[in-house]
Structures are given as structure tokens and as C-alpha cells.
Amino acid sequence: MDTRPMSATREEHDALGTLTLSDALDFGIQTARARENFPVSRTTIADIPGFVRSIAQIKKAAAIANRQIGVLPVEMAQAIVAAADEIIAHQKAEAFPVDIYHGGGGTSANMNLNEVVGIRANEILTGKKGSDIVHPNTHVNMGQSTNDVIPAAMKMTAYGLLASLEHALTEFVALLAGKEQEFAAVVKLGRTCLQDALPITLGQQFSGYREGLQRQLGELARVREMCVLLPLAATAVGTEFGTFPGYKSAVYSALGSITGVTYAPEPNFFDGLQNADIWLSVSGALKAVGLLLNKFCADLRLMSSGPRAGLAEITLPAVQPGSSIMPGKINPVMPEMVMQIYFRVLGNDVAVTRACEGELDLNVWESLILNCISESATLLTAALPLLGEKCVRGIRADVQRCARDAEHSLALSTVLATLFDYERASAVAQRAAAEGKTIEAVVVESGIMSAADARRYLDPAVLTSPEKFRALFDAKMG
Known part of the structure; x- marks a missing residue:
């Protein structure tokens, strides 16, 4: 139990001067400045699923690597590892208050982790917070730069987010395959240009939805594998300056042991820091999933329209009343939710495209890229099981109506x-x-x-x- 008085403070200094901070705070002076400078969106780095954890894993791997090559004292490395492990196991949101919309190419995010890990490591070694023994820049950030840590952590974060989306989409595709079989004998009218066309079966129509999304599973897997190549050890501009002999191989070995994923260095660190086109591929894959879901949901709205004066080929499950004034009205609310998510994903893709432009030796818009990619992946992952269980599973076909229209x-x-x-x-x-x-x-x-x-x-x-x-x-x- 912490017995220190609530009024206890500590002095911290950086290149701009000195600040008095409450001793209850887990972060330090640079994080405090960032919190004051960027109170914009109320979305912090802690709100991006897996991001803080990924940076903490990098800090742990770096400490292990620097200890192995003999440039970081054993006790200090152990304290940094222990502090990082606490974050990996349980992330305290209040310790990471940096707004995702911050300038500096992610410096505030990197320093937030450096300070939290360093302050806790000091506490482990000395019983008090501060940077007397373990310094956030000198020791926690040893062999690193914001410029290689943040894009590496972004890729690690995206790897996890894409894996979650793949899992959700796999289950959704299986559900569509089941409906495809269920509707195999339901003959209905095909439509092109919204006009009557040759007949098809409802199962054949669902096979198109299923195949398109199944194809995107392969694309998600492809772009996820692109995320295992990291710029870690590139340091500031790609020259690896600031690392010690043996660090690069040691840090990747440690990172693999920590995460269970075989990460590897990018073949050209200058490319890895300058160019962000991988995020066009990731965002494009998310957009494609969203687009196909949007098409599917738009079709569900059309096919279920009416029921008296529309197509009325299918009935969607009623999950809530559809009007505050018209009794008995039921709206296709689940498809409409997903279509709005697609619009958001589409907007995020535009933002990612602009943010990938960059200039000279570093792309500094990575915080925006991460926020957009994270939001798109998280929204799609959350939407799929809801659409599946609250809508698709309960779809019923009006067999007689479908047959009559086809005839x-x-x-x-x-x-x-x-x-x-x-x-x-x-x-x-x-x-x-x-x-x-x-x-x-x-x-x-x-x-x-x-x-x-x-x-x-x-x-x-x-x-x-x-x-x-x-x-x-x-x-x-x-």
C-alpha cells in the first residue's frame, strides 16, 4: 500500500526547463508537456488496442539485448524488464495520457513509455520514483529512436488487429456458407441495373457474398505478413547510429521470444523510415472488407424492403422497433450500422493516403495513420459478429414471393x-x-x-x- 502523502511531489527537468510533478504520477516531464500541448481528441495512445503493449515489448526486448551484449548493467536491465512486464500484463490507462494527435513523429508516445518504464524501474531499484538510477533516454531508450520504435510498434499493433479481424471474418464467411446452402433451392429473380434479369437462386447470390469476403481473408493474411518486417534498430535516420555491436540480432531474437512472432529487420532501413506505402496496403485491405460488407448490407436492405410495397424477398430479424410514430415498422438497423462503419473506414482510408505522403527521411504522420488503421480494424472486427448473430443467422426467404417474381x-x-x-x-x-x-x-x-x-x-x-x-x-x- 502506498503510504506517501497525496501532496508529495518531485522535480523533473528536460531541455526546456524544470517542472514540479505530483509523485502520484507514473509518467515524467516530457509526457506532462505532451499532455498539456495536445489535448485535442481525448483519444490517447492507451486507447489504441495493443499499441502501448507493443512499445513496452520493444523496451523489454531492447533491455534484454543491451544486457546480453554487455552495455546495460544486469540489475538495471532486470528492473526495466520487470517494469515493462507490468505494462504488458496490465496497462494503466492514466499512465499513458498522450493524445494520439500529437506532433513530432511519435516522440511523445515513445517518451511516455520511456518515462513510465524508467520511473517504475527506479522505484523497483530504489523504492522511489524518479530517474536517479534509470534514465528514460539513456537506459530505457538505449539503442533506439522514436523514429524506429514507433513505426515498429505500429506494425506490431497492426499485426494483432489484423489477426483479430481475420478471425471475425472467418466466422462470418462460415455463416454465409451456411446460408448459401440453406438457400440453395430458393429460386428468385436476378436483377441487373435494378431491373428484372434472368433467375438465380438465393444460394447463388449468397455464394457471391461469401466468395468475395473469403478472398479478402487471403488479402488480410497477406498484408498482415508484411507487418513482420520492422525498422527496429534503424534508430534516427536508418544508419543504426546509437546501437552497439550485436544489438540488432539480439533485439529481434528477444522480441520473438517475448511476442511469439518471428519479426525481422526490414531489408532497407532508409526505406522503412521514409516510406509508408505499407499502410496503403493495410488500409486498402480494410477498405475492401468494408466495401464488400457495404454491398452485402445494401442488398439486404433492398431485398427485405417493404414488406408490402418493396421486394420483400427476404425477412431480416427484428431486433428493435423501427419508428417512434409508425407502429409495426421494423428497420434494417444492423445492415445500416455496418454501412455507416464502411463510410468511416472509407474516410480513414483517405486520411491514411494523405498521411503516407511524408517527406525526406521520415514519415511524421504515423500517429494519424495508426489511429485510422486501428479504428477501421476495430470497427470491422466488432461489427462482424453483431451482423452475423443479430441479422444474417436469422434471415428468412419468402420462397413463394421469390418464385412468383422469377416466373x-x-x-x-x-x-x-x-x-x-x-x-x-x-x-x-x-x-x-x-x-x-x-x-x-x-x-x-x-x-x-x-x-x-x-x-x-x-x-x-x-x-x-x-x-x-x-x-x-x-x-x-x-
Whole structure:
């Protein structure tokens, strides 16, 4: 139990001067300045899932590496490792108050961790907070620079976020595959340009949704693997100045042991610090997932529209009343939630694109990139199970409505164009439209086909199966 009086303070100094800080604070003078300078968004580095943890893992790995190569005393290294382990195990949000929108290419974030780790390491060694023994810059930041620590931590953070999204998307794709099978025999009207087209099955339509998202699983895995190459050990501008012999190999070995992930140095550190195009790929993958979900959800809204005066092909589960004034109204709220998330992901992608431009020897807009990538990945990961359980799993098809619409489609005249010619098919379609009749009725009345042939060749279910209609048409042509 901490028995120090609440009024206890300590003096800290940096290149700009001295500040008096409450001894209750876990951070130091540079973090205090950053907290005063950037109270912008109320989103702190602690709010980015895994970011503080990733920096703490780097600090731990660096301490282990510097101890192994003999440039950091054993007791000091052990104290830094212990302090970092506390953060890794339990992150105290109040210890990391730096706003994510801060200037300096992430210096405030890096120093926040350096100070918290250093102050705690001092406390472990001496029983009091401060930097008398372990200095945040000299010891905790040994062999490092903000310029290599922050982009490395960003990639580590993204690696975890993308893994979580992959897991959520994998489960969602499996759910879509189940609905694909459930709806395999539900024949419905296809639509192109929002107009009636040839029939398909609802299962075939869902197979398109499933395949698109399944393809994005591969893309997420691809960009996640890009995140294992780190600029760590590049230090300030890519020259590795400030590191000691053996540090680079030792720090990557330690980081792998700590995280269970085989991270490796980027082949060109100058590229790693200057260029941020990897984030275009990561953001692009997130945007693609969001885009396909947006298309799916927009289609769900259309297919469930009505129910009296819309398409009404499917019914979505009712999860809440849809109007404060119209009793009985139910809205597609889960798809609408996901569509709004896509709009946000799209906006984040624009911000990431601009932030990736950078200049000269460092991209300094990494805090914004991280915030956007994190928000997009987190929103999509949270949305997928909600959409799955509260909407997709409970979708029901109106089999009779779907069949009736398919049977009345004028696009069935395409069969006549295939069997006979386009002009005859067009005439039949025009007559059917003018008289409000089905294509089948008109071809029988016109003597183009017998009633039996019309039923056989104009059966919407046959037209959804390449094997069935090819066999039927080959027999006719033969």
C-alpha cells in the first residue's frame, strides 16, 4: 500500500526547463508537456488496442539485448524488464495520457513509455520514483529512436488487429456458407441495373457474398505478413547510429521470444523510415472488407424492403422497433450500422493516403495513420459478429414471393432468343409487357411452343443450373 502523502511531489527537468510533478504520477516531464500541448481528441495512445503493449515489448526486448551484449548493467536491465512486464500484463490507462494527435513523429508516445518504464524501474531499484538510477533516454531508450520504435510498434499493433479481424471474418464467411446452402433451392429473380434479369437462386447470390469476403481473408493474411518486417534498430535516420555491436540480432531474437512472432529487420532501413506505402496496403485491405460488407448490407436492405410495397424477398430479424410514430415498422438497423462503419473506414482510408505522403527521411504522420488503421480494424472486427448473430443467422426467404417474381420476369424471353432468334423473343417480351402476361403464357398463346415445352424450357429453376439448361438446350438443338 502506498503510504506517501497525496501532496508529495518531485522535480523533473528536460531541455526546456524544470517542472514540479505530483509523485502520484507514473509518467515524467516530457509526457506532462505532451499532455498539456495536445489535448485535442481525448483519444490517447492507451486507447489504441495493443499499441502501448507493443512499445513496452520493444523496451523489454531492447533491455534484454543491451544486457546480453554487455552495455546495460544486469540489475538495471532486470528492473526495466520487470517494469515493462507490468505494462504488458496490465496497462494503466492514466499512465499513458498522450493524445494520439500529437506532433513530432511519435516522440511523445515513445517518451511516455520511456518515462513510465524508467520511473517504475527506479522505484523497483530504489523504492522511489524518479530517474536517479534509470534514465528514460539513456537506459530505457538505449539503442533506439522514436523514429524506429514507433513505426515498429505500429506494425506490431497492426499485426494483432489484423489477426483479430481475420478471425471475425472467418466466422462470418462460415455463416454465409451456411446460408448459401440453406438457400440453395430458393429460386428468385436476378436483377441487373435494378431491373428484372434472368433467375438465380438465393444460394447463388449468397455464394457471391461469401466468395468475395473469403478472398479478402487471403488479402488480410497477406498484408498482415508484411507487418513482420520492422525498422527496429534503424534508430534516427536508418544508419543504426546509437546501437552497439550485436544489438540488432539480439533485439529481434528477444522480441520473438517475448511476442511469439518471428519479426525481422526490414531489408532497407532508409526505406522503412521514409516510406509508408505499407499502410496503403493495410488500409486498402480494410477498405475492401468494408466495401464488400457495404454491398452485402445494401442488398439486404433492398431485398427485405417493404414488406408490402418493396421486394420483400427476404425477412431480416427484428431486433428493435423501427419508428417512434409508425407502429409495426421494423428497420434494417444492423445492415445500416455496418454501412455507416464502411463510410468511416472509407474516410480513414483517405486520411491514411494523405498521411503516407511524408517527406525526406521520415514519415511524421504515423500517429494519424495508426489511429485510422486501428479504428477501421476495430470497427470491422466488432461489427462482424453483431451482423452475423443479430441479422444474417436469422434471415428468412419468402420462397413463394421469390418464385412468383422469377416466373413473371420478362427476361425469360432470353430463352426464346437462344432457341429461335432475338427478334421473335423481343416481340414476345413486348406483348407480355403490354398485356401483363407471363412469357410462358404468350409463347403458348402464339403457338411458338406447346404448353409442355413452355413449362420445360421456361422453368426458372432450370435456368439457374448450367448443367440442366445445357442438357435441355442441347437436346432441343440436336
